[in-house]
Amino acid sequence: MVKRDSVWKDPAFFLAHPKAIAAFGRECSARGVYPSHVDVGGNKVPAWRGVPIFPCNKIPVSQTRTSSILLMRTGEEKQGVIGLHQVGLPDEYQPGLSVRYMGIDEKALISYLVSAYYSAAVLVPDALGMLESVEIAHGGAAS
Numbered sequence: 001m002v003k004r005d006s007v008w009k010d011p012a013f014f015l016a017h018p019k020a021i022a023a024f025g026r027e028c029s030a031r032g033v034y035p036s037h038v039d040v041g042g043n044k045v046p047a048w049r050g051v052p053i054f055p056c057n058k059i060p061v062s063q064t065r066t067s068s069i070l071l072m073r074t075g076e077e078k079q080g081v082i083g084l085h086q087v088g089l090p091d092e093y094q095p096g097l098s099v100r101y102m103g104i105d106e107k108a109l110i111s112y113l114v115s116a117y118y119s120a121a122v123l124v125p126d127a128l129g130m131l132e133s134v135e136i137a138h139g140g141a142a143s
Contacts, residue, residue, distance in 0.1 A: 010073055011072065015072065065136040065137045081121070081122050099113075
């Protein structure tokens, strides 16, 4: 039997809009608390208590300049979020990756259509946590 923990007990990473990450950094600085950085694949990434914060511009910023920050636990063994690949695709190069020959143009350039099919599955609801209505800016004009 797998023991289920809340996302808060064993988080893998945060996802936030770049403007939300900048606002978080400003708020930390204003309070004299400085977020650390962790090494992820040879790159320094901002982190909070050792948990990396990755930018994601797919998380919207509202008209009222608020956004959300997502915290995620990953891995099948931790009952978290896992990635899924579709198999059996036409022109499949490897699982979840289709490479289709599109032809040669008048300049003798070969074209291929490369499509990646990837999905995510949340194994249990507490594998995700979301902080909503995060203020990106106070007053002033939206940028």
